[in-house]
Amino acid sequence: MRLILNRKIIGLILFLVLLIVFANIYQSQVRNFFFLVSEPIQKPFWKAGQGISNFLQAIAFSQKNQEENQELRLLVEELLTKTANIAELESENKTLREALEIGLRKEFSLVLAQVTGKDIAQDSLIINKGAEDLIQNNLPVVTQQKVLVGKITEVFDNFSRVYLISSENSSFDGKILGSEVPGLVKGSGNLKISFDLVPQYEEVKEGELLITTALGGIFPSGLLVGQVKSVKKSDIEPFQQIEIQPSFDIKQLDYLFIISSF
Amino acid sequence: MVRNIFILIPLFYFFILLQVSFLVHFSLWRWVPNLILISVILLNIFSFSIKLGVGAALAGGFLLDVFSSNFIGFWILILLALAFLISFVFKKYVRIPFVQGG
Numbered sequence: 001m002r003l004i005l006n007r008k009i010i011g012l013i014l015f016l017v018l019l020i021v022f023a024n025i026y027q028s029q030v031r032n033f034f035f036l037v038s039e040p041i042q043k044p045f046w047k048a049g050q051g052i053s054n055f056l057q058a059i060a061f062s063q064k065n066q067e068e069n070q071e072l073r074l075l076v077e078e079l080l081t082k083t084a085n086i087a088e089l090e091s092e093n094k095t096l097r098e099a100l101e102i103g104l105r106k107e108f109s110l111v112l113a114q115v116t117g118k119d120i121a122q123d124s125l126i127i128n129k130g131a132e133d134l135i136q137n138n139l140p141v142v143t144q145q146k147v148l149v150g151k152i153t154e155v156f157d158n159f160s161r162v163y164l165i166s167s168e169n170s171s172f173d174g175k176i177l178g179s180e181v182p183g184l185v186k187g188s189g190n191l192k193i194s195f196d197l198v199p200q201y202e203e204v205k206e207g208e209l210l211i212t213t214a215l216g217g218i219f220p221s222g223l224l225v226g227q228v229k230s231v232k233k234s235d236i237e238p239f240q241q242i243e244i245q246p247s248f249d250i251k252q253l254d255y256l257f258i259i260s261s262f
Numbered sequence: 263m264v265r266n267i268f269i270l271i272p273l274f275y276f277f278i279l280l281q282v283s284f285l286v287h288f289s290l291w292r293w294v295p296n297l298i299l300i301s302v303i304l305l306n307i308f309s310f311s312i313k314l315g316v317g318a319a320l321a322g323g324f325l326l327d328v329f330s331s332n333f334i335g336f337w338i339l340i341l342l343a344l345a346f347l348i349s350f351v352f353k354k355y356v357r358i359p360f361v362q363g364g
Contacts, residue, residue, distance in 0.1 A: 012316070016342075020335035023324070027334050034328045042283040049287035117282040120292050122331045126282075154331075161331060190292055251287060 032156035035116065035126060042116050053251065108220065110257040111135065116159070118250070123167035123189060125150070127256060130158045140219045140259045147247040148212060148223040149256055162256075165225065166191045166246060173215035174225055176208050183242070185210065185225055191250060193226060195242035202240070204231050210244055220262035267317040270305075274298050274318075278325045298322040302341050306348040315345040 023030055058065075111133060117126035129135050141149045141162050150170065154161035163169055170187035174195065183198040195210060208228045214221040224247050232241040277297035285294050302322050306315040323338030330337065 016320075016338070019320075019324075020338065023327075023334040030334070031328055038279055041279055045279055045283035049284040053287035117329065118286045119282070119329075119331050120286060120289055120294060124331050 028154075028156050032130070032158055035156065035159040039116055039128065046116065050254065108259045109261040111260050113141075113160075113256050113258055115253050115256060118253075120250070123150075123164040123187065123191065124153075125162040125164065125253065125256075127160050127162055127258075128158065129258060130156045130160050132157055134260065135160050135258060138218065140223070140262070142223060142257050142259060143248055143253070144255065144257070145247075146223055146257075148219060148225050149248050149253065151218065152258065160258075164191070164246075164250070166193050172218050173213045174210050175213050176204055176228070177211050178208065179203065182213065182215075185212075185244070191246065193244040193246055195228070195244050196239060198240045198242060200233055200235075200238070200240055204228060204240065204242055206231060220259065266314055267321065270318050271321050274301070274322045274325050277301065278329050282329050296326075298326050298337075299341070299344075302345065303348065306345050307352065312345070312349045315349055316342065319345040 111129055113127040113129040115125050116128050119125075127141070135152060135155055137152055137155055139152045141151060143149055148165055150162045150164040150167065152160045153163045153169070164187070165172075165185065166187045166189065168187055168189045170185075172185050173182065174185040175182045176195075179202075181198060181202045181204055184196045186194050186196050188194050195204075198204060206228050210225040210228065212219040212221055212223040212225060226244040226246045229243045229245040231243075234241070281294060281297055285297075288294075299322075302315070302318050305318050309315060319341035320338060323341040324334070326337035326341075327334040
């Protein structure tokens with residue numbers, strides 16, 4: 001009896017070891033197969049979840065929205081004035097470029113992808129574009145507004161995994177827009193980002209915008225990363241502790257763009 | 263027992279899809295309920311069948327691994343350890359009067 005039991009336990013362990021080894025060797029194919037089969041079921045789930053979540057949020061924040069609406073209207077008016085100024089500057093810029101024969105800056109090559117799954121605990125997303133769509137590792141992923149979301153870290157045949165910039169594995173060069181203060185943007189996990197290696201003497205204010213630089217060669221320059229949420233200075237620390245609020249809302253991420261060349 | 267596991271596999275598959283595509287929209291403080299983990303724990307507590315518990319841990323762990331960014335085997339090992347631990351504790355130390363088995 002004990003012999004039979006031992007054989008069963010040994011059999012189970014062997015089966016388990018073989019399953020784990022083979023599944024990890026062929027993990028790309030295994031995961032791609034499951035993502036491919038699940039996509040038609042996941043899409044309605046995703047839409048239903050998003051719809052219900054938006055509806056509940058709309059109810060919860062309807063009062064707050066009214067106040068925000070008032071503030072936003074004022075902001076829109078202010079922005080319209082600025083847009084008019086920008087349009088004027090653009091036209092001036094275009095004329096100058098033509099005069100200098102510089103030509104327009106090459107636009108990014110973008111590939112549209114849809115989010116099919118999220119792993120919030122790991123700060124990662126699954127999108128429905130993969131090796132068959134010529135997607136490669138390390139390509140930047142942005143939103144419609146060209147807000148930096150993350151980069152491709154794993155490519156399957158029809159899907160890819162995107163690690164968000166808030167992931168603990170993420171670090172790249174950035175700078176404060178306007179004051180040009182450079183530093184290292186590091187993901188801290190749980191959707192938190194910090195701006196590191198900024199010396200104490202540099203002046204960084206809450207609300208300032210953080211953008212990417214082309215220094216590391218990972219991301220193109222000028223992509224919006226987030227807004228400075230808090231700045232802590234300490235005499236005993238060599239650098240400031242700056243917390244960044246990402247400019248994307250993970251709950252609203254539905255369609256994304258992969259920058260295939262920049 | 264085998265029939266029960268074959269019923270559990272589609273149920274777990276439904277749970278994992280619900281978890282990664284539907285429930286992520288309702289995360290509270292970035293926490294999403296792990297339906298498979300909860301199911302495996304409840305199943306091991308109330309079924310008193312180690313075979314069913316291990317089968318559920320294997321199937322559920324595999325599906326959790328496929329849809330998470332960890333290596334395949336991470337959740338299988340956690341759920342298996344949990345199944346054996348619950349089975350051991352309940353066999354040795356706990357008696358639930360209204361549940362048959364043990």
